[in-house]
Amino acid sequence: MSNGSRTKGALASALGHIGINTVFGIPGTQNLELFEALRRSEIRTILPTTETAAAFMANGYFRASGRPAAIATIPGPGFLYALTGLAEARHDSAALIHLVSAPDGHPDKKFRLQALDLRDIAAPIVKGWLTASDASEIADAIADAYVMSMSGEPGPVVVEIARQACLAEPIATATERPLVFAADPDPSSIAKSVAKITTARRLAILAGQGASGASKALMELAELLQAPVVTTCSGRGVVPESHRLSIDAGVGAGGVGLVNDLFKECDVVLAIGCKFSHNGTSGFELVIDENKLIHVDASKGTLSSGNYRANMAIFSDAQAFLEHLLKHKHDLASSVTGFSDGELAKWKNRVRQSQADYFKFEPVLSGGDIKVSEVILALNETLSDRACILTDSGMHQNLTRNYVRVQRPRGLITPSDLQSTGFGLPAAIGAKLACPDDRVVAVIGDGSFASTAMEITTARRDGLDLMIVLINDGKLGSIRMQQLTRFGREHAVSTGCCDCRSIVESCGAEYMSLGTDIAESVQRFAAASGVRLLEVRTCDSPKLGGMVNKSILREKVLDSPVAVAAKKTRAIVNSKRKRS
Numbered sequence: 001m002s003n004g005s006r007t008k009g010a011l012a013s014a015l016g017h018i019g020i021n022t023v024f025g026i027p028g029t030q031n032l033e034l035f036e037a038l039r040r041s042e043i044r045t046i047l048p049t050t051e052t053a054a055a056f057m058a059n060g061y062f063r064a065s066g067r068p069a070a071i072a073t074i075p076g077p078g079f080l081y082a083l084t085g086l087a088e089a090r091h092d093s094a095a096l097i098h099l100v101s102a103p104d105g106h107p108d109k110k111f112r113l114q115a116l117d118l119r120d121i122a123a124p125i126v127k128g129w130l131t132a133s134d135a136s137e138i139a140d141a142i143a144d145a146y147v148m149s150m151s152g153e154p155g156p157v158v159v160e161i162a163r164q165a166c167l168a169e170p171i172a173t174a175t176e177r178p179l180v181f182a183a184d185p186d187p188s189s190i191a192k193s194v195a196k197i198t199t200a201r202r203l204a205i206l207a208g209q210g211a212s213g214a215s216k217a218l219m220e221l222a223e224l225l226q227a228p229v230v231t232t233c234s235g236r237g238v239v240p241e242s243h244r245l246s247i248d249a250g251v252g253a254g255g256v257g258l259v260n261d262l263f264k265e266c267d268v269v270l271a272i273g274c275k276f277s278h279n280g281t282s283g284f285e286l287v288i289d290e291n292k293l294i295h296v297d298a299s300k301g302t303l304s305s306g307n308y309r310a311n312m313a314i315f316s317d318a319q320a321f322l323e324h325l326l327k328h329k330h331d332l333a334s335s336v337t338g339f340s341d342g343e344l345a346k347w348k349n350r351v352r353q354s355q356a357d358y359f360k361f362e363p364v365l366s367g368g369d370i371k372v373s374e375v376i377l378a379l380n381e382t383l384s385d386r387a388c389i390l391t392d393s394g395m396h397q398n399l400t401r402n403y404v405r406v407q408r409p410r411g412l413i414t415p416s417d418l419q420s421t422g423f424g425l426p427a428a429i430g431a432k433l434a435c436p437d438d439r440v441v442a443v444i445g446d447g448s449f450a451s452t453a454m455e456i457t458t459a460r461r462d463g464l465d466l467m468i469v470l471i472n473d474g475k476l477g478s479i480r481m482q483q484l485t486r487f488g489r490e491h492a493v494s495t496g497c498c499d500c501r502s503i504v505e506s507c508g509a510e511y512m513s514l515g516t517d518i519a520e521s522v523q524r525f526a527a528a529s530g531v532r533l534l535e536v537r538t539c540d541s542p543k544l545g546g547m548v549n550k551s552i553l554r555e556k557v558l559d560s561p562v563a564v565a566a567k568k569t570r571a572i573v574n575s576k577r578k579r580s
Helices: 010-017 029-039 051-065 077-091 118-122 135-150 187-198 209-225 256-264 318-326 329-333 341-356 373-382 395-403 424-434 446-452 455-461 477-487 500-506 518-527 542-558 561-579
Strands: 022-025 044-046 069-073 096-101 128-132 156-161 203-207 229-231 268-272 293-297 312-315 388-391 440-445 466-472 510-513 531-539
Touching: 010 029, 010 135, 022 029, 022 051, 022 424, 029 044, 029 069, 029 096, 044 424, 051 069, 051 077, 051 096, 051 424, 069 077, 069 424, 077 096, 077 118, 077 156, 096 135, 118 156, 128 135, 135 156, 187 268, 187 293, 187 312, 187 318, 187 329, 203 209, 209 268, 209 318, 209 329, 256 341, 268 318, 373 395, 373 466, 373 518, 388 395, 388 424, 395 440, 395 466, 395 477, 424 440, 424 446, 424 455, 424 466, 440 446, 446 466, 455 531, 466 518, 500 510, 500 531, 510 518, 518 531
Parallel strands: 022 044, 022 069, 069 096, 096 156, 128 156, 203 229, 203 268, 268 293, 293 312, 388 440, 440 466, 466 531, 510 531
Antiparallel strands: none
């Protein structure tokens, strides 16, 4: 076979049947056959720098598009490197298929090459583990993995494939069956929902990532009922945040108390596609009266988690539930009063003010007193409504979540309840590959830059048009802030000085720095093409600097010879008093 020829072997045919056209992974000795099968196909293979990044890329791919991608690893260290990404995908409700070659033979031998009990290691992390020991089993295993990964709460599924089977010709199997994974609501649950809602004067909607594919129907219901829409972080943009009914990301930083107040004024809270996880409830500080709560989700496990008890727990896909509910729009509209436009505007303004007041020690741009949030606000003004912004874990994520305005479903992607450092840049690469016509921006900190800077080579090699905003304070900013507020001093959080420009340019990308005119700099950055990085250097605000100096002074005073001597004297006096 010539290098230019393309055939559809069993593996490529099975992947094509479920719509997967992108695989992220690194070839190795034990998966040569798998990668040879990919070479012979039309499937796009993306080479990251690590398997961890491969899993983050697949995560970003799914969360930007709602379509799964695949990753491919060897069964040894490559598989282990991918575990963090698999765990992140499980927490983020991101479907992906992990293709791993079965270890070499000789099962009777001890100390085989890279032999580990991978299935047991991965069991708590993945939704399932399927095997294909020969070509006849590949199609069904891949199809089953797709249905498993997409059904209920999306998540990662592993398919272990015998090495030689990867190169076999396709064998017709039951994969021609429809790939059905949506859950339709029980008709009685719709009737009960209508009855519950029509007794309400006011209703609020809480939307999570599970509602991302039902944006149009959700907006129709919200407008019908004059219902404010609050979202989890992963649900941002389900209703455009410029819309009068959107209360922005009220469950996020600085807003959960106001959301609790809003829900108190409602007779019904309709939660759609929400997992009620730690970050989705602001550390479980969200309060919802269970008598008011109707919880709709396609995952039975989510509905039965017990995190938030509901008056009604409805097992259904978000789109299907809303379509059935809207069949009763006349009854709903004639019963629910809802909030007036003036009241909604007041709630939106209160939440935005709360968010603006949240960061007491927001960093400022180096050499001035302008807050770093001005850069995020400039991005809001410059990017189109179709933009997709991804972050890593850290202070930059909190700032982005607080100030960005998301106008499309899946328009803001962050690591959820695992909060993996190194997520943002590779996830942005996956998002751009999934949605090549959309503007994709990775907002990262210098800690995450140190973890994944070399993924710039991946984006550059594959010809992506990708924007990277690096917020650089030379610290692990979020952890440092926690140290300062709890202990008054920082430790082991300085990332040191590095020449970001040299790193970026050595990877073949364009380096840009922030000028004195922030709006002009951001516009110039957005108008450029290819892979480019905008470095935003920041420093402590005067307020934070004052707090740090006071802590240092206090420690020096307490550790001074006079203070130490006085402390010893007090200890001697107290000891004598106790003996007497």
